[in-house]
Amino acid sequence: MGTRVINRGNKAARAGFGEGLLEAGGANSRVVAIGADITASVCVDLFASKFPQRFISLGIAEQNCVGVAAGLALSGKIPVFATYSVFSALRTTDQIRVSLCYNNLHVVIGGAHAGVSVGPDGATHQALEDIAIMRVLPNMCVLSPCDATQARLAVIAAIELCKGPVYLRFGREAMPDFTSHDQEFIFGKAQIMHAGNDLAIIATGHLTWEALQAAYQLEKEGISARVINIHTIKPLDEAAVILAAKECGAIVTAEEHQVSGGLGSAVSEVISKNYPVPMEFVGMNDRFGESGTPLELMQKFGLNAGNIHRKCREVLIRNQ
Amino acid sequence: MVFPLTNGISSLCELARAIRQSVVRSLAESGSGHLGGSMSSADILTTLYFSVMRHKPGEPSWSERDRFILSIGHIAPLLYATLAEAGYFPKEELLSLRKMGSRLQGHPGRDHHLPGLELSAGSLGQGLSVAVGMAIAAKMDGHDNCIFCLNGDGELQEGSIWEAAMSAAHYKLNNLVMIIDRNGLQIDGSTEKVMGLEPLKKKWEAFGWDTLECDGHDFRSLLSAFQKAKIEQTRPSVIIAKTIMGKGIASIEGDYRWHGKAPSREQATEFINELS
Numbered sequence: 001m002g003t004r005v006i007n008r009g010n011k012a013a014r015a016g017f018g019e020g021l022l023e024a025g026g027a028n029s030r031v032v033a034i035g036a037d038i039t040a041s042v043c044v045d046l047f048a049s050k051f052p053q054r055f056i057s058l059g060i061a062e063q064n065c066v067g068v069a070a071g072l073a074l075s076g077k078i079p080v081f082a083t084y085s086v087f088s089a090l091r092t093t094d095q096i097r098v099s100l101c102y103n104n105l106h107v108v109i110g111g112a113h114a115g116v117s118v119g120p121d122g123a124t125h126q127a128l129e130d131i132a133i134m135r136v137l138p139n140m141c142v143l144s145p146c147d148a149t150q151a152r153l154a155v156i157a158a159i160e161l162c163k164g165p166v167y168l169r170f171g172r173e174a175m176p177d178f179t180s181h182d183q184e185f186i187f188g189k190a191q192i193m194h195a196g197n198d199l200a201i202i203a204t205g206h207l208t209w210e211a212l213q214a215a216y217q218l219e220k221e222g223i224s225a226r227v228i229n230i231h232t233i234k235p236l237d238e239a240a241v242i243l244a245a246k247e248c249g250a251i252v253t254a255e256e257h258q259v260s261g262g263l264g265s266a267v268s269e270v271i272s273k274n275y276p277v278p279m280e281f282v283g284m285n286d287r288f289g290e291s292g293t294p295l296e297l298m299q300k301f302g303l304n305a306g307n308i309h310r311k312c313r314e315v316l317i318r319n320q
Numbered sequence: 321m322v323f324p325l326t327n328g329i330s331s332l333c334e335l336a337r338a339i340r341q342s343v344v345r346s347l348a349e350s351g352s353g354h355l356g357g358s359m360s361s362a363d364i365l366t367t368l369y370f371s372v373m374r375h376k377p378g379e380p381s382w383s384e385r386d387r388f389i390l391s392i393g394h395i396a397p398l399l400y401a402t403l404a405e406a407g408y409f410p411k412e413e414l415l416s417l418r419k420m421g422s423r424l425q426g427h428p429g430r431d432h433h434l435p436g437l438e439l440s441a442g443s444l445g446q447g448l449s450v451a452v453g454m455a456i457a458a459k460m461d462g463h464d465n466c467i468f469c470l471n472g473d474g475e476l477q478e479g480s481i482w483e484a485a486m487s488a489a490h491y492k493l494n495n496l497v498m499i500i501d502r503n504g505l506q507i508d509g510s511t512e513k514v515m516g517l518e519p520l521k522k523k524w525e526a527f528g529w530d531t532l533e534c535d536g537h538d539f540r541s542l543l544s545a546f547q548k549a550k551i552e553q554t555r556p557s558v559i560i561a562k563t564i565m566g567k568g569i570a571s572i573e574g575d576y577r578w579h580g581k582a583p584s585r586e587q588a589t590e591f592i593n594e595l596s
Binding site: 066 | 429430431438439440441442443445446447448449450451452453454455456457458460461479480483484486487491
């Protein structure tokens, strides 16, 4: 038995995002935040109350928020605009494409309430297409931390290390907080969370924890699964993905997002070109979410350890 | 050299004439592009770049410069001709418009590093928001520079314009001046037929803006409007400049079919002669 990662207690990734923003804002006076009404819900209220002179409330007008962010960035500020991902990334895609990405401006777009784990609000508020759309935009970087601790580090990295536009997605619900407080967030670098060589599970966001649970179950069954956390979906750590294909021979991807266009697609683009191996995909299969508790929904759509385990078994059969 | 350079009406007329000729020449050379709006905004840009804005063509990134945001990226040929006339880059380069490898992209692109270009733009309805962001930043930092944004009238049909309008008034951005090229035409025809904008002045007043009207082809009228806009203390200003699409070339004036068309070489010779 290898060592197991421990859940220190459930915590929402959005809380980590808010803490990281507060910290980065304290360290760098160029950081400004833009609010689109749901400031407390995306945990930008911490920053807003500490630095009111650097908080700009623009109301329920997300397209304007992105344009204003572009103007602020062109004037030397580092703007962070966060609201629910369905609004910050999807409603504003053209503004992000032209005003941010084509101008290549350092703006951090926070995509809150990612995935079906949003729960009872239902399909309109559950972002499941944001990774696909954000990652095809030239100049854009896409971050998807796996827990609250990593969300805190991701926003600090997005502010301090990046030079161009960054999309950072994170969930709403309190979920296992398990990555180390003293981990180094290395931009663009995959993290091996569990060693193994029989197959690789490449996961992002909340599903990294589920992938670990699936790996522990497989371990009991005599199968060693490598669990790789991808916190930077773009630029993707292609070397780690290719190495996983070569050393493990089969891959299962897992994400709280549509299978098409998301992490699974990004991984398969690399694999098919460099070292094709059998793959299976855990994610949403071309459908909208719905109302329910986060747990019920994750179960219904197979976004959990049980389904990841099943897909691992399937891909191993294909690989025999 | 620090601009503005001149308030002389006769020199402004001369500059506008030269700029219009440059636009026609570059469009004939590229074989595509937008002539109509470039002509209707020509006197506005001439006034801004030579009589109103504080800038240094020799030092495009001078931190104290006023900013000009072109929201209607499709009249890029006019912006390029004006920048070249002001000395940002050689006028010969205007003939590379829309060609492979040119710094003069079909719609402005900062990734091609053209001196004096403040924003990549071309998707309508976005420039005013960017200008609002710049005006907020200037106020945060205590800078006294002014942000100018040129919008088309058809562009006002984009909802994001009104989001930006609301936010500019909310933050009392008196360092922001928007100019609307009110030529009354868009690709499908008259703005009032395609999607009515009137009563336009009342709309801007209701949104809390200092609302001015002027003749967009009369330099005295333009200068007076900019003067009034600059002294406004509590609100953003909008200048609704009444213009004529294709202004300066009698045979195309007021013809919406010239919105997105370039002249042939023969037509260009004729137009340039007319503008001389």
